[in-house]
Amino acid sequence: MESKEKLLDQLAQAVVDMDTEAVEAKSKEVIEAGIPAFEAIATGLSVGMKRVGEMWSRMEIFMPEVMGSVDTYYAGMKLLKPQIKVSEHATYEATVIMGTIWGDIHSVGKDVAIPVFEGENFRVIDLGLDVSVEKYVAAVNEYHPEFVGLGTYMSETFLHVEALVEEFKAKGIRDKVFIICGGPAVDSEYAKKMGADDAWNDAWEAVAGMKQLLKQKRG
Amino acid sequence: MPVMRDIKIQISIDDLLRVHGATEGQVKGKALDNYRRLLDEAEPLLRPAYIYRDVSIAETREDGLVLETGHVLQATILAKLLRTAKRVYLMCCTIGPLLEQRAREYKNDGFPAKAYILDSIGSLATDFLAQKGCKFVDDVAAAVQLSTSIPLSPGYMGWPLKDQQAFFQLLDCAEIGVALSDTFIMSPLKSTTQAIGLVAEPGGKAHKTNCDYCALKARCKFRKVQSS
Ligand code: B12
Numbered sequence: 426m427e428s429k430e431k432l433l434d435q436l437a438q439a440v441v442d443m444d445t446e447a448v449e450a451k452s453k454e455v456i457e458a459g460i461p462a463f464e465a466i467a468t469g470l471s472v473g474m475k476r477v478g479e480m481w482s483r484m485e486i487f488m489p490e491v492m493g494s495v496d497t498y499y500a501g502m503k504l505l506k507p508q509i510k511v512s513e514h515a516t517y518e519a520t521v522i523m524g525t526i527w528g529d530i531h532s533v534g535k536d537v538a539i540p541v542f543e544g545e546n547f548r549v550i551d552l553g554l555d556v557s558v559e560k561y562v563a564a565v566n567e568y569h570p571e572f573v574g575l576g577t578y579m580s581e582t583f584l585h586v587e588a589l590v591e592e593f594k595a596k597g598i599r600d601k602v603f604i605i606c607g608g609p610a611v612d613s614e615y616a617k618k619m620g621a622d623d624a625w626n627d628a629w630e631a632v633a634g635m636k637q638l639l640k641q642k643r644g
Numbered sequence: 645m646p647v648m649r650d651i652k653i654q655i656s657i658d659d660l661l662r663v664h665g666a667t668e669g670q671v672k673g674k675a676l677d678n679y680r681r682l683l684d685e686a687e688p689l690l691r692p693a694y695i696y697r698d699v700s701i702a703e704t705r706e707d708g709l710v711l712e713t714g715h716v717l718q719a720t721i722l723a724k725l726l727r728t729a730k731r732v733y734l735m736c737c738t739i740g741p742l743l744e745q746r747a748r749e750y751k752n753d754g755f756p757a758k759a760y761i762l763d764s765i766g767s768l769a770t771d772f773l774a775q776k777g778c779k780f781v782d783d784v785a786a787a788v789q790l791s792t793s794i795p796l797s798p799g800y801m802g803w804p805l806k807d808q809q810a811f812f813q814l815l816d817c818a819e820i821g822v823a824l825s826d827t828f829i830m831s832p833l834k835s836t837t838q839a840i841g842l843v844a845e846p847g848g849k850a851h852k853t854n855c856d857y858c859a860l861k862a863r864c865k866f867r868k869v870q871s872s
Pocket of ligand 1 (some may be wrong): 532533536574575610631756763800826829831833
């Protein structure tokens, strides 16, 4: 049997190599070896995704390679996620609700941002597209997230942020969450003017900003 | 109302890689094979169709156009770019629901990247179809010694999305299987609307593209011209 560290490193490397078969084989070995599934995700699979993100930022690889790694990452998640024990849940960085705001169908940005967030150890709940304010409110009450992520891909739907913030205030949940926006039309300053906490048009920059927000909150 | 269905959509691996920020020389092995396979898988799922109508413009105001039918299209950009136009072509095009369904299946089965790549193929196909529509109107215009404006759509350049309603009142979009939601979203999602004016200026678009009028500029990864 390989050492735990070696096994988790091989899991990470298989994600980088887009090697789905290896990820599946190593995930099964992890389960058989009794390594906690959450640990295997956080220090194996996700480390692989993080390396991919770093290589992408250094422009060593291109989007098609990132895509290959994303599906490999999820092949491992498919096996490991169901093995996570309830007691392990507390170790996520934070929970993020993601959805494309009402009136908007652009989903690609959100769908690319989600694996990046998951790879950074955030728990993500995906509400889909054309999401109404009522759905966001219900999800906040159900999942108690730290972040509500709004995919706002058109100038017109970016303006819906203000209405959502007002509704969150009326329901008494505004101060419980960070409201963040993403998409090509977002502007951090303007998002703040509308009552959101921040906005980014790049998922990796968003992760850095989200960690900063968490740090401020948690002190 | 005229409907066009017999359209061969051609998307190359280069087109697909370009929208994902790469070229064929840069991507190799598994990643490239994956893209090629999905391109082959997408082709038989495309059901292209567009419907159009030629409408006379009754009045050009500062903030939009009044059509012969009484519909008002409320956008300064329309008034500006179609100021010499007497007629406008309204179009709706779609690639149908099948590709979208396959992408959804991939997503639900735990392959979000495959879903994303198929989605990009769908967007390229939608764009290809819209450009075919433009080419058709270009030919109509040339036959009567006119030229065409760039294509404009609700949601672009300050043209409010609510004007999607005017398109759906004026075009029988159900004929090509496209419906509009009360939040002004078209389904199948891979559908677009566009308005193209027959303008009197010689040169018409004068080599301009939509990007020249769009506010996103450098923030857009899909920009056609990378100059200032
Ligand atoms: C592909 C596309 C489509 C596809 C949809 C594909 C899909 N499933 O999403 C199709 C062809 C169907 C389409 C249709 C329309 N579209 Co369109 N579309 C685009 C296009 C070209 C690319 C979007 C994209 O995929 N980007 C790639 C992703 C990866 O980038 P991203 O979204 O920025 O995401 C990154 C970050 O922002 C971040 N991120 C994303 N989400 C989130 C969320 C959070 C919380 C955080 C923190 C971060 C984050 O992470 C991602 C990775 O870094 C854009 C132009 C553009 N430059 O964006 C226009 C664009 C968004 N569309 C536009 C419009 C108007 C429309 C239509 C309404 C036009 C019409 N009248 O027909 C229709 C609507 C169709 C309908 N069914 O009703 C306009 C919006 C204008 C504006 N600024 O308001 C744009 C900007 C084009 C333009 N230049 O004007 N569209």
